[in-house]
Amino acid sequence: MNLEKVHYNGKVYTVMHKYSSGYWEIREAGSQYNVELVHESKLQRINYSSK
Secondary structure, eight states, rough: OOOEEETTEEEEEEEEOOOOSSEEEEEEOOOSSSSEEEEGOOOOOOOOOOO
């Protein structure tokens, strides 16, 4: 399973859910409890190139 990763406030987060309102539920990588609800405009997507 390939989970989408994003940068927010200098940390890496995993995308848990994308709401139709434009807000995304994200969880800090390596943390089970640090979950935030952030508008997609505040996030930077991490692109992994497959070579």
